[in-house]
Amino acid sequence: MRTDVLVIGAGHAGLAMSRRLAERSIDHAVLERGEVANSWRTERWDSLRLLTPSWQSRLPGFRDPVDSPNGFRTMPETVAFIERYARAIAAPVRTHTRVISVRKTEEGYAVQTTQSAWQARAVVIASGACNIPNVPGLAKELPASIASLTPHHYRNPGQLEQGGVLVVGASATGVQLADEIQRSGRSVTLAVGEHIRVPRRYRGQDIQWWMDVAGILDTRYDETDDLERARNVPSLQLVGGPGRMLDLNALTESGVRLAGRVAGLRDGKALFSGSLANQAALSDLKMNRLLDAIDDWAARQGLDGLIRPPRRFAPTRIEASPPLSLDLEKEGIRTVLWATGFRPDHSWLDVPVFDRKGRIRHDGGVTEAPGLYLMGMPFLRRRKSALIDGAGEDARELSAHLAAFLRIYKRPRTLAASHGEMNTATSTSGQMLPPLNA
């Protein structure tokens, strides 16, 4: 089967791209391994709500009446929302069509799926940033008597044995799971590495509202000092819900014991780094810099006096000597939950665009392989790129690039002939690429 563009993945990112391609009358299909919004449907725990308020899920070409714009969607609500979007834009989705391989051909890309073989001139990868839980190598040292679980298989505390739980990682996933597991009567130790502490609400507004209106979420990838760093910052310590700040202090109050990041597993003992106090200090300083930026912006807008005054939160409390080791069996730990981040699965991509760490190299979503694009990754083109709310603008810009690409390479056979008329950068493969913001 043939089309101009194949979009891989029918989540919010792939669908937003589909809408942008449709606006340009570009022939395309969206290949989906399961159902629309598959990851949201199958790889999330029961209590999870979006970390962004409902008003902030703006998708291109879609006006969805929201009952409570300041509410936070549950996973079934999120799935229903994305399904409504797919229907509203009449996206050409092929469900239950898993991509097995993508190869470069003379005319573009050969895409093999579980249903059929496709040939396309361009491919947009929108298959998600969180396909595989990142479990550190030291997990294999865990004693066999202790259950080892990732967030993709965790649903609720009832699924865990009674007894202690070691939650590794204190970003959004780790703090949420530590909180609900502790509340279920299992005593939780939380291993804390680098984390980003933020209040859910600040000066009467949601933190996401502030980051949106103050332009923080719009910071572009090509305006960022250290993009590598920006693309790898952990998720904000947030829970989708009204008002509640789920930081380390809140967890300490509910009885969770804090330890440093897991530095090793040896002889049935978890060894923790002695760096917890500094991790907390770094995070407090970072939060205060964010609040300073928000306050500066609010002052410039003349909001002081109209809204609640600035405030600062109590520093993170760390006990004088946090534990450096935990004898897992002796201390009754029955489960270790690895909330240590996620990575995408691009194992089906047979195109040499990977860096030495196995990540796709790209310039704002434009890969080095002409006609191959990436969507939905952290800070792909702007800070909000991985949010539902970020898909629309990224798709608008990338679809413009893609349209220019299709126009220029109308007939692949005449590639060489058209070189003379193009005044653009050369890719490593020697083929010409149109400029990014043509």
Next chain:
Amino acid sequence: MTAVAEKQVDNGVNVEALVGAREALTQAPEAAKFSWKATSKWVSGTHSRTRIKGFFGLGQQQAHKTEFTFDMDHPEIFASEDKGATPVEMVLTGLAGCLTAGVAAVAQYRKIQLRSVKATLEGSMDIQGILGIDSDVRNGFDGITVKFDIDADATKAEIEALVAQSQKRSAVYDALTNPTNVTVTVS
């Protein structure tokens, strides 16, 4: 041109060279593999002398401009001759040197002029461990405190951020806060 002149900051750190090295090593990660070396000779009693000269990095053998020697011993209350600092004090020395270098480098990068940086370190230890009196007491430090006094053209929060970032990027801080496999052999 803007009316505001570029802030001149000189902490004696060549940040451009460091940033350049970082970029170069990102492209050639093999060259980033270093091996630090020390050779030590027993003198007498608990006195030993360590020499530091060569190391490996950027793909080849390197050497300091001069050889550095460090005498280590124990104080007289340990029935020693006190010919040098104790090895655990050398560990504190390493931590102080590492964190202070980090503070200076980060300050330069962030355009913060330093006037003085003083670090006071304390490592507490129950020597029942090393004396084999109580096997529940560890040999090493049971805790280390580092207190920085920094005078600089910066706010308190900026200075705290310098110190926090310095810890985040410190080799010795990492070596002390995380386990390391140590392999000792006899030839």
